[in-house]
Amino acid sequence: LLLYSRGSIDGGAAIEGWIADYTKRHGPTLGEAAAEAEARKLLRDNVLVETFGNANRHFPDGPQYIHWSAFNDPLTKDAGSTATNPNGGGKDALYMHYDGVFQGFDAHNLGAVGAAAMQLSLELNGVSSSRQLYAAKQAGKAIATPTTDQLKARIKQTKGTDWLWNPAVAMTGVTL
Numbered sequence: 001l002l003l004y005s006r007g008s009i010d011g012g013a014a015i016e017g018w019i020a021d022y023t024k025r026h027g028p029t030l031g032e033a034a035a036e037a038e039a040r041k042l043l044r045d046n047v048l049v050e051t052f053g054n055a056n057r058h059f060p061d062g063p064q065y066i067h068w069s070a071f072n073d074p075l076t077k078d079a080g081s082t083a084t085n086p087n088g089g090g091k092d093a094l095y096m097h098y099d100g101v102f103q104g105f106d107a108h109n110l111g112a113v114g115a116a117a118m119q120l121s122l123e124l125n126g127v128s129s130s131r132q133l134y135a136a137k138q139a140g141k142a143i144a145t146p147t148t149d150q151l152k153a154r155i156k157q158t159k160g161t162d163w164l165w166n167p168a169v170a171m172t173g174v175t176l
Contacts, residue, residue, distance in 0.1 A: 005053045016060045040060075051066070052068045053073050075105070098151060112163040117151055120154050121145055125143055152174075
């Protein structure tokens with residue numbers, strides 16, 4: 001599941017609802033605790049949730065989580081799960097933070113910076129998918145994140161600035 005911004009709130013609630021529904025349907029035969037544990041194991045074994053600029057601190061344990069965000073993303077800093085505030089981020093979540101490059105809510109912008117940071121992170125870690133990145137972290141491998149210069153070069157290469165919401169404000173002090 002790929003959840004961006006507000007979608008992280010809805011997605012977290014949907015996952016919690018699925019766990020509750022599974023537990024309710026299978027509780028009578030398995031017992032409530034066993035049914036809930038089975039639901040969480042099914043999610044853990046089968047579902048990877050990636051958030052971009054999450055605005056949620058209520059991700060239920062179960063799925064594998066990768067939370068992508070810029071260090072200076074105001075929404076994630078104030079309302080989301082981060083490496084410095086992991087409460088509610090989900091058990092064993094991987095936090096992939098990068099330089100937002102831009103200011104204000106353009107640091108939250110998936111098209112301008114988030115997609116470039118994700119692709120560059122996969123390349124730097126020698127993997128071709130987020131599942132492989134998550135597995136590498138769980139295996140104890142150090143995970144690399146892009147430097148500011150690498151990210152600026154990728155944004156320039158992919159024309160990420162075409163996606164800025166407020167170019168005049170976002171580019172203040174930024175040289176690509």
